[in-house]
Amino acid sequence: MQQISTTVSEVVGLVTNYCREKNIVDPTDILKIVQKHIVTGRPLDLVSDAETVEGITNLIMVDRQNLLNTAVEEITSLEDLRPCLEVQFYGESAVDLGGPRKEFFALVLREIKDTYFNPVKEWSPSSYEVVGKVLALSLLQNGKLPRVFSSDIVKEFTSPTAREFIMELRKGLDALGLCQIEKKTSVITEEEGGMFP
Structure with a gap:
C-alpha cells in the first residue's frame, strides 16, 4: 500500500482495498490504517525524549474559558484537516508534543456531548459539520474515543432519511473520510458493530 496519497478519497480507496485484500x-485495526494514511505532517506523539519533533502542523489557539466556541472558530478556519493538530491554550506556554492535543480533545468532547447531545439539541445544522470534524480529528489524532452519540443517533446515521443535523455530522466526519470508510467497509465491519460506537 502506498504511504501518502494526495486526497482523502484516494486514501479511502487504498485503505478499503488493502483491508479487503488482507481480510x-x-x-480498530481499520481506524489505525486510516490514521496512518490520512494524518500528515509531524508525528502525532513524541517517541523518545531524545528526538525532536518536526513537520507541518495545524496550530490552533483555544481558550479554556470559552473552549467550544474557540475550538469551533479555529477548526472552521483550517483549510486542510490532515496535518497533525498542534494545540496551544491561551496564556499557557506548554509545547504540544501530544499532551495538550489529547487534553483538548478530552475537554472539547465533553463540551460537545453536553451542548449538542445531552439531550440532542438541533442547533444550526452548519454547526454540526464542524462538530463532526472535531470528532473525526479526535478519532484520527489519538484523542479520546468520541462516545457522544445515543444508540438512536447511531441508527439514524446510516438512514437515507436522517435529520439535517445528522447529515451535517456525517459531512464533518467525512472531511477526513470516516463515513466513506464506514460505508465501504460496512460489509466487513457489520459483525463488529461498525466504526461508530
Whole structure:
C-alpha cells in the first residue's frame, strides 16, 4: 500500500482495498490504517525524549474559558484537516508534543456531548459539520474515543432519511473520510458493530 496519497478519497480507496485484500475486519485495526494514511505532517506523539519533533502542523489557539466556541472558530478556519493538530491554550506556554492535543480533545468532547447531545439539541445544522470534524480529528489524532452519540443517533446515521443535523455530522466526519470508510467497509465491519460506537 502506498504511504501518502494526495486526497482523502484516494486514501479511502487504498485503505478499503488493502483491508479487503488482507481480510482486516476489526474497526480498530481499520481506524489505525486510516490514521496512518490520512494524518500528515509531524508525528502525532513524541517517541523518545531524545528526538525532536518536526513537520507541518495545524496550530490552533483555544481558550479554556470559552473552549467550544474557540475550538469551533479555529477548526472552521483550517483549510486542510490532515496535518497533525498542534494545540496551544491561551496564556499557557506548554509545547504540544501530544499532551495538550489529547487534553483538548478530552475537554472539547465533553463540551460537545453536553451542548449538542445531552439531550440532542438541533442547533444550526452548519454547526454540526464542524462538530463532526472535531470528532473525526479526535478519532484520527489519538484523542479520546468520541462516545457522544445515543444508540438512536447511531441508527439514524446510516438512514437515507436522517435529520439535517445528522447529515451535517456525517459531512464533518467525512472531511477526513470516516463515513466513506464506514460505508465501504460496512460489509466487513457489520459483525463488529461498525466504526461508530
